[in-house]
Amino acid sequence: MSCDSSAPPLLAALVRHYDELVDLLRRRFGADRGFxxxxxHDVCVSLLAEPPRQPVAAPVxxxxxxxxNLAIDRHRVETARGAWVESAGELPEPADEAPGHDRHIDAGRELDRLSEAIALLPPRCQQVFVLHKIHEMPQAEVAIRLGISRKAVEKHIRLGMMACRTALDRPAAAPPR
Known part of the structure; x- marks a missing residue:
């Protein structure tokens, strides 16, 4: 590296003592020459980007x-990164998020029990429940569409929900009531 006489004293000292600084880091950290x-170089860039605000009495x-200090910071970052990579290598394989065959069978049985419970509801209750819960129609709209009060809609939904809960609570092998 060369330096002209107009370079700031700190950068001129960096150029003059470049090899000494590299060797210092190699000895102190057992680092390779590239590190x-x-x-x-990063110290040089830092000094160019933001030189000290006051003159430095002992530039070297x-x-x-x-x-x-910068080498210590780098070393800490690399050590932490290495520890993270090592610990990430020990993580178990992620569980398969797709439901297994048994879960499909259980879900099918639950759906059958719910369908059966809804089918056993009185016709008006069944109609209100399906419009609101399956077709996601607002309660007020169900009331208008069927010509019944909102309180009646709430009652039918409550009865339908109780029937569904009862169907899910009973064992799968139990015959429907």
Missing amino acids: ARDVV AYLRRATV
Whole structure:
């Protein structure tokens, strides 16, 4: 690296002591030359981007401290990243999110019990329940469509929900009531 006389004193010191700073990092951290050079280059970029606000009395000592501090930060980040990667390698395989065959069978049985419970409801109750719960029609709209009060709609929905809960609570092998 070369430096002209108009360079700020800190950057001129960095250029003059570049190899010394690289060797310092290699000795202190047992790092390869590439890591040490990257750190020294980053210190240089940092000084160019944001030079110290006050003159530095001991530029070489300042540069040594800056490169060591940055190397420590880098080392911590890389160590943490390595630990994360190692721990991620020990994670169990994700469970298959697709339901298994047994769950499909159970779900089919539950659906059969619900369908049977709805089919056993009185006709008006069944009609209100299906319009509201299956077709997602608002209660007020069900009341208008069927010409009944909102209270009657609420009552039929409540009866339908109770029938469904009862159907799901009884064992699958039990015959319907």
